[in-house]
Amino acid sequence: MAESGSTRAESAGVPASWAERARAIIAGEAEPVAPRRAATVVLLRDRPAGTEAYLLRRHTTMKFAAGMYAFPGGGVDPRDADHSPAWAGPAPAEWAKRLGTGVAEARAIVCAAVRETFEESGVLLAGPDPTSIVSDTTGADWEADRAALVAREVTLTEFLERRALVLRSDLLGAWGRWITPEYEDRRYDTWFFVAALPAGQRTRDVSGEADRVTWARPADALAQHRARELAMLPPTIDTLRHLADLTDAEAALAAAAEREITPIMARGRFEGERLVLEWPGVADPFGLR
Numbered sequence: 001m002a003e004s005g006s007t008r009a010e011s012a013g014v015p016a017s018w019a020e021r022a023r024a025i026i027a028g029e030a031e032p033v034a035p036r037r038a039a040t041v042v043l044l045r046d047r048p049a050g051t052e053a054y055l056l057r058r059h060t061t062m063k064f065a066a067g068m069y070a071f072p073g074g075g076v077d078p079r080d081a082d083h084s085p086a087w088a089g090p091a092p093a094e095w096a097k098r099l100g101t102g103v104a105e106a107r108a109i110v111c112a113a114v115r116e117t118f119e120e121s122g123v124l125l126a127g128p129d130p131t132s133i134v135s136d137t138t139g140a141d142w143e144a145d146r147a148a149l150v151a152r153e154v155t156l157t158e159f160l161e162r163r164a165l166v167l168r169s170d171l172l173g174a175w176g177r178w179i180t181p182e183y184e185d186r187r188y189d190t191w192f193f194v195a196a197l198p199a200g201q202r203t204r205d206v207s208g209e210a211d212r213v214t215w216a217r218p219a220d221a222l223a224q225h226r227a228r229e230l231a232m233l234p235p236t237i238d239t240l241r242h243l244a245d246l247t248d249a250e251a252a253l254a255a256a257a258e259r260e261i262t263p264i265m266a267r268g269r270f271e272g273e274r275l276v277l278e279w280p281g282v283a284d285p286f287g288l289r
Contacts, residue, residue, distance in 0.1 A: 018183035019275045022268045025182055032182035035189040037105070039112035040073030042175065042239060043123060044249040045197040050217045051248050053240065054121060054203055055230070057212040069214075069221070069230045071239075072120035073113075073190065077155060080111035085160040088130035089170025098174050099191055100261060110169050113193050115156040119149055121213075122204035125172065125195060126165040133168060135200030146206065171195050173256025178235040179265040181277065189263075192239060194256050196249035218244035225287050234266075234285035241287070 024030035127133035
């Protein structure tokens, strides 16, 4: 099915509603919805049987990716573009070069990665100084702060400043960038990161957007997807496929540093009445082989 370095899909996993929107967009009769910036973090932990990734299943009632297993993540808070917390690791200007954005946008994207990881897993990539990290985020006080972040009652900067914490951007590795196809009603321009689960911290099933969480080796998660046990979208599938070849979380972070962050978005065309989607450079986007 590969054509010139791209993979095409005609039906598997493609919503039927896309065909109508695609026809209108290709004909110039409709405009795609502007994508919202977002960040997603693949949390990794090393176990004797191999490295595992943290996945959560989105509620079947969600308007986007309902019932799909995904990594912790969500939309960028525009307020994070204007206010910077205490910061360790690559500066926002360095992240801007890495992510292909302006400095303010890069700051907001990295902040979103840290905030969403805490909101959806209870794991916080921050510490009392540039070389340490909090060891425990359980307890009523932490839960109150997490809830305030979810409700957008406080910004990430305000939360970190109140607790005198430093954002540890050096614990993140930029992995990729995926843009929701033009034919979707809800679209996201999402930067993917990898991070190792900090020593002493543990994930908690706290996301209001998920009804189930699991740790799984990437190869096992892909096998479960092929067996129709874990439903996943192409960005999750492709990320797990590349992670499956790595030995541990440290290797994943090293690999992240070498990856080119090029936006990936499916393109569509019609062959008769069939909508054909192509993902440049992505093999088997629906993970069915």
